[in-house]
Amino acid sequence: MGTITFLLVLSFLVFFHELGHFLAARYFGVKVYVFSIGFGKQLYAKEWMGTTWQFALVPLGGYVKMKGQDDSKPSLVENGNDSYNTKKPWQRIIILFAGPFANFILAAILYFSIAMMGATTWAAQVGQVQKNSPAFQAGILPNDEIIKINDTEIKSWDEIGKTIVNSDGALKFFIKRDGVIIAKTINPYISDSENMFKEKIKKRMIGISPSGKIIKLDLSFSESVVYAYEKTLLSSSMIFQGVQKLIQGAIPSSEVGGVISIGKVISDASESSIIALFAITALISVNLGVLNLLPIPALDGGHIMFNLYEMITRRKPSDRVFMFLTIFGWVILGSLMLLGIYNDINRIFLNN
Incomplete structure (x- = not known):
């Protein structure tokens, strides 16, 4: 078959x-x-x-x-x-x-x-928090759901990394924990990382990894057009x-x-x-x-x-x-x- x-x-x-x-x-x-x-x-x-x-x-x-x-x-x-x-x-x-x-x-x-x-993607939910990282020092905990960074609404895990990398200075994270919205200010640090080609690069990070939870994106017709365009371009x-x-x-x-x-x-x-x-x-x-x-x-x-x-x-x-x-x-x-x-x-x- x-x-x-x-x-x-x-x-x-x-x-x-x-x-x-x-x-x-x-x-x-x-x-x-x-x-x-x-x-x-x-x-x-x-x-x-x-x-x-x-x-x-x-x-x-x-x-x-x-x-x-x-x-x-x-x-x-x-x-x-x-x-x-x-x-x-x-x-x-x-x-x-x-x-x-x-x-x-x-x-x-x-x-x-x-x-x-x-379409499915990783949820904007924290899995592990690296010890002594900016997220750890700010009090981010496993299972915290990141719903907004500064004025940017967050719907998926990809958007977190994109927002961190494309910004400067400290960031204000809005976290949902046990149904309560909590604001945390986090100052990302430049750390060694790898790109998709396994090349060594420097990248703004806060020291968190995804929980692995999968969510289904609820996209409108116009959002689906944007999704198709961005995925084709990427x-x-x-x-x-x-x-x-x-x-x-x-x-x-x-x-x-x-x-x-x-x-x-x-x-x-x-x-x-x-x-x-x-x-x-x-x-x-x-x-x-x-x-x-x-x-x-x-x-x-x-x-x-x-x-x-x-x-x-x-x-x-x-x-x-x-x-x-x-x-x-x-x-x-x-x-x-x-x-x-x-x-x-x-x-x-x-x-x-």
Whole structure:
């Protein structure tokens, strides 16, 4: 069942990505020959609106084959008003960007659905209080519920950390204890901590940890829109930073995951709940959008780079350079895929 869910989720993500390209291409009058979910041998196909819509044998991706644009033939030229070749560079950039943008839109839709169904988070309830910390000295106790910091209403644990980090000086905490509201003034201290990439950082803290109590967020329609926007933005930022840290060497290459890891994560999420499945699908969708925008030839970001070059210099890269860089891009992508699969297999053997 997990494998079926994985293939369905992956096909859905690929469909949405390619639909972005397809709609933008058709908007600018570019003919689309093929809209494919999967690569390789054709399993099923139907002709509709001048396009062949198909499922192919290897369901690990997809593509739209436009007139005048074919990744397998980088130097392909086809003339006519309905050719990708004849469109202005800015129009081609929009067609290319539309795929990743569709992934961001899909992620936002999924996060919005999660918010409407009942997103959950840690309650703003204190679990442990570190000895001799500012919170300890102010008299904060386990099970205290933090309801307000200065003039900021607090609904979840995340908001506590966000408010502390984004403020200066002493803070006035309003605590609910045994049904009574108590005010406490706490002066955060700068302490050593770690970010999500396990890098050493300095951070304003008061010395408390969450109780682990889970609450359901009661969000209105407009609050759900804001929640979806913020979660999509946060996920995108996190993945961009992750790629940057990987390039810098802050994250070891052994952390790169492949299709096996993705499949396991989706399978586990599907067995947990529909909300968990939506959340991991949204995260993978953002991941797909971000990675496709990297300036690697053969990816959307690489093609965007070529078109930006044409806009600036008023000339296209030579066919030889274009072909070389595209093949180089495929080598990079192939190497990353093999690295991910190698790491996945390694983890399987280490866990057994």
